[in-house]
Amino acid sequence: MADEATQRAAIVAAARAVADRLEAEKSHLTDLDSAIGDADHGSNLARGFRAAADAVEDEEESSPQELVKKIGVTLISKVGGAAGPLYGGSIMSASQTLEDGLTAETSVDFAEAYLEKVKDRGGAQLGAKTMVDALTPAVHTYKKSIEVDELPPLTALAKATAAAERGVEFTVPLRAQKGRASFLGWRSVGHQDPGATSTWFIMQELLDVADDYLEGDTDVDARSPTIPDETPDEVDES
Amino acid sequence: MIGLVVVSHSQKAADGICELAAEMGGEAPLEAAGGDDGEIGTNADLIGEAIAAADDGEGVVVLVDLGSAVMNAELAIEITDANARIADAPVLEGALNAAVEAASTKSTLESVLEKAEDAREYRKR
Numbered sequence: 001m002a003d004e005a006t007q008r009a010a011i012v013a014a015a016r017a018v019a020d021r022l023e024a025e026k027s028h029l030t031d032l033d034s035a036i037g038d039a040d041h042g043s044n045l046a047r048g049f050r051a052a053a054d055a056v057e058d059e060e061e062s063s064p065q066e067l068v069k070k071i072g073v074t075l076i077s078k079v080g081g082a083a084g085p086l087y088g089g090s091i092m093s094a095s096q097t098l099e100d101g102l103t104a105e106t107s108v109d110f111a112e113a114y115l116e117k118v119k120d121r122g123g124a125q126l127g128a129k130t131m132v133d134a135l136t137p138a139v140h141t142y143k144k145s146i147e148v149d150e151l152p153p154l155t156a157l158a159k160a161t162a163a164a165e166r167g168v169e170f171t172v173p174l175r176a177q178k179g180r181a182s183f184l185g186w187r188s189v190g191h192q193d194p195g196a197t198s199t200w201f202i203m204q205e206l207l208d209v210a211d212d213y214l215e216g217d218t219d220v221d222a223r224s225p226t227i228p229d230e231t232p233d234e235v236d237e238s
Numbered sequence: 239m240i241g242l243v244v245v246s247h248s249q250k251a252a253d254g255i256c257e258l259a260a261e262m263g264g265e266a267p268l269e270a271a272g273g274d275d276g277e278i279g280t281n282a283d284l285i286g287e288a289i290a291a292a293d294d295g296e297g298v299v300v301l302v303d304l305g306s307a308v309m310n311a312e313l314a315i316e317i318t319d320a321n322a323r324i325a326d327a328p329v330l331e332g333a334l335n336a337a338v339e340a341a342s343t344k345s346t347l348e349s350v351l352e353k354a355e356d357a358r359e360y361r362k363r
Binding site for chain 2 (some may be wrong): 076082122179
């Protein structure tokens with residue numbers, strides 16, 4: 001496990017990378033959101049993550065857990081609408097899993113806690129054309145890659161990011177069941193979900209930053225290299 | 239007294255509903271929470287501030303419009319120290335019902351919540 005100063009540097013770098021990416025994708029996300037939402041996703045998220053990156057920039061005394069919590073709290077206050085509680089609230093809540101810092105094990109706990117909170121808060125299940133459709137394959141792939149295939153965390157994150165991309169594509173042909181997009185009914189079919197898309201962008205940036213700190217293979221896809229055996233008890237179901 | 243918070247995507251709508259509820263005669267604290275800087279939307283921090291302002295220690299009933307108002311109110315309640323509950327009720331009718339009940343010296347958090355939720359049954363024709 002990397003020392004605390006390294007973890008802190010990685011978290012600050014990740015916040016900055018996500019803020020830069022969302023700034024660059026602002027009009028792209030807003031275009032997606034104009035089609036089926038209220039056209040504010042790009043600007044809201046970019047503003048929020050910029051504020052979050054600024055908030056953790058000079059926090060040299062904070063633990064990794066406190067930094068991640070601060071990112072969540074800042075998003076809650078700066079991002080209006082549903083994205084504030086879904087991204088910020090879930091990061092804040094999931095930061096509880098990082099008490100012992102960022103390790104392969106706690107990162108799986110964080111990913112699972114984040115997904116659970118998003119589902120719980122938004123009341124969305126898989127297939128409702130939401131960020132859950134990108135997050136679920138990403139979190140499942142990450143957990144399995146680490147706990148069953150025992151891949152290095154960087155490789156696991158690369159596979160999870162590839163899985164998120166498939167999830168984003170899956171939202172295109174679905175009918176929206178949540179949020180403003182659901183009011184469009186069948187007219188929402190054929191449009192890519194903005195929340196799933198921004199979730200994937202965020203993961204790409206996390207991967208890019210992780211690549212500066214960790215060893216592993218990033219040229220991978222979501223497919224598993226092994227044929228599953230029949231004992232289904234290798235993954236902790238808690 | 240039990241405090242009331244009205245959350246709407248529109249600050250004007252939230253203010254207007256509070257204005258109507260105040261007409262019900264009670265002295266219960268009434269706070270409105272709308273979007274940040276007058277924009278359309280809802281914000282958990284602003285809802286949290288409204289809950290804190292409406293709470294005198296006995297609890298707060300929160301009336302919400304829809305969508306993100308529900309999520310932001312839930313989050314605000316998780317963060318606040320106040321005993322606050324969201325009414326599963328239409329925001330305007332629920333707020334008026336709640337204000338009537340909150341005016342009674344015998345009202346409790348449960349009774350105000352219950353009266354607010356009675357508004358679900360209101361028919362218009």
